[in-house]
Amino acid sequence: MNITVIGTGYVGLVTGACFSKMGNKVYCVDIVEEKIEGLKNNILPIFEPHLGSLVKSSQERGDLIFTTDIKEALDDTNIIFIAVGTPMAEDGSANLDYIFSAASDIANNITKDSLVVIKSTVPVGTGEKVKEHINNILKENNSQVKISMASNPEFLKEGHAIEDCLHPDRVVIGAEEKEVFETLKDLYSQFVLNHDRFVLMDIKSSEMTKYVANAMLATKISFMNEIANICEVTGADVQNVRRGIGSDKRIGYDFIYAGCGYGGSCFPKDVQALISTAQSNGYEPKILANVELVNKNQKMVLVNKVVDRFGEDLTGLTFAVWGLAFKPGTDDVREATSLVVISELIKRGAKIKAYDPQATEEFIRTIDDEYLDSIEFAKGRYEIIEGSDALILITEWKEFRNPDFDYFAETMNQKVIFDGRNIYYKKILNNKGFELYQIGC
Ligand SMILES: NC(=O)c1ccc[n+]([C@@H]2O[C@H](COP(=O)([O-])OP(=O)(O)OC[C@H]3O[C@@H](n4cnc5c(N)ncnc54)[C@H](O)[C@@H]3O)[C@@H](O)[C@H]2O)c1
Known part of the structure; x- marks a missing residue:
């Protein structure tokens, strides 16, 4: 054809x-x-x-x-x-x-x-x-x-x-x-x-199907992020809860990982567009509006944890950021959590050193120019560890999963890690003397 x-x-x-x-x-x-x-x-x-x-x-x-x-x-x-x-x-x-x-x-x-x-x-x-x-x-x-x-x-x-x-x-x-x-x-x-x-x-149902698929996936993520926040205030561990509910075939394991918020070119805009379609047809959606709200707040969770640990004034501190893309495997940074976290930390006086395997150029093109002077971009993941006061993991690229934590311990100013995707094991890192902050556990 x-x-x-x-x-x-x-x-x-x-x-x-x-x-x-x-x-x-x-x-x-x-x-x-x-x-x-x-x-x-x-x-x-x-x-x-x-x-x-x-x-x-x-x-x-x-x-x-x-x-x-x-x-x-x-x-x-x-x-x-x-x-x-x-x-x-x-x-x-x-x-x-x-x-x-x-x-x-x-x-x-x-x-x-x-x-x-x-x-x-x-x-x-x-x-x-x-x-x-x-x-x-x-x-x-x-x-x-x-x-x-x-x-x-x-x-x-x-x-x-x-x-x-x-x-x-x-x-x-x-x-x-x-x-x-x-x-x-x-x-x-x-x-x-x-x-x-x-x-x-029919054509209308087909058009709707795409929005509903994305809205359903976004809802699962925001639901689990809300549960993570409840786990944090109650002392439960969202990782255990995830395994506990995922084993139920009616629920399943996909898209129930807690994290620091979804981004990308699709979920945020498609949830908003579906809300807008409903409203322009006289229906006020309740769940969808909160899916977006929960996600917006979730993008601030890492910032709040940094502030809780280091204080509101971050002047003089340097944070190493691993991952700029909205998810692994792409160079897309549209609506990425990294944009929120990095700009919010810089507003509070921090300096950033950042590394992403693919998305650095797109990130530079996307973030407001006013922040660029406070960010140093690296070509390798270890280049930014030395002299940093904490590592913040935002995107779970495979190369971040099993790093040389002994090198971290030798070269970081402070042994602090914020893991926005819950990929590290608390026991291992605590044994090496690190403070590890995760989402919902
Ligand atoms: N990116 C995804 O993962 C994904 C997945 C499923 C569906 N979608 C949907 O698919 C659509 C496209 O998404 P995308 O991410 O590929 O967009 P994109 O922004 O990456 O690409 C759009 C392209 O269209 C070109 N363009 C705009 N107007 C044009 C015209 N009149 N003639 C020729 N080219 C024109 C632009 O120059 C650009 O290259 C969107 O509706 C999106 O929601 C995206």
Whole structure:
């Protein structure tokens, strides 16, 4: 099949690369020339394991074409995926400017009947509005072209995106016409060879499904973080509680880890957008509003622990921070806890030395410039330990899991560790003379 993917971010690039791996001819279109030029030379704008080799081999075979010229792409394809960003608007709703701009680009350049599939996460009813928008422009242009619409939300996880895309748990397709379901089932059949994982439904339910998946996962995290805070004030250990409840099959072990708050490009904005959708339809959601509130407070938990230990004035103290990405396996720092913790400590006079295996550049681009003078970035994890007054672990990259604590003991000013992801063992560290502060235990 010949496919256009509009938007070459985490979703568009991964989707395009995976479709092309299966032998489809894929045009990946973006409006950022620099990004497309880089991609033509196999320079990726993001870090995602295995993506580089996939892009390179598909380009070499001629199955993956990068372009800023949407007309070139639409002339040669009849399935168009929209995978542009839907960031949070000021009022918490989803900003659909990129979606409608992509829709206009399609309408103004399309020359043959095509299927338009929205892969971006969009509020209920967007598919309908996009179809109307495209049809209005086609009418103004006296075009005879007909378009069909579908919703096909993406469930990939950054850091595991290729694996998730090639072996999806399920493929949700929302459409109105039987032929549309058949076309998309054909396209995805190579990804679900061992058993049928299609979930077919109407477009609105498909749009809603994506938000509900993210809201459910965010709720599990915030619920467990709230339990962690209750454990702390009562003397229970949330790690034991987690094991105790996870063994119940109805609950399960996934997404019940306490920590220092969720971030990323999806959970915070999608929970907010779902709240906004509910409110604009006259329903006031109660649980969702508190999922966000708990998370906002949880991003301050490490700061509060530092202040409890060192006092409100942190002048003269240096903190080593391990992990800037919102989670391991990605360079994405959107809504990352590191942004909150580091800026709050600097406001109180602290100096920061920071290390992340992948996300340093993105972090420098994202954090307010006013904080940069107080942060020293390192290329290796041990470089920042010597002379620090405490280590703060924010992102649980594997290389942080079993470090040389004897080196820490020899070189740190004070043997203090704040473990924001509960990856260290209290007994071991206490035996080595460290103070260890964790979440909920
Ligand atoms: N990142 C994730 O893990 C993830 C997972 C599932 C779903 N989603 C959803 O997928 C969508 C895309 O997310 P992302 O993280 O890939 O976004 P992103 O911001 O990384 O990438 C979006 C890309 O679209 C491009 N773009 C914007 N307008 C364009 C236009 N008119 N024509 C061509 N290109 C255009 C931008 O230049 C950018 O490269 C969002 O709705 C998001 O919520 C994201």
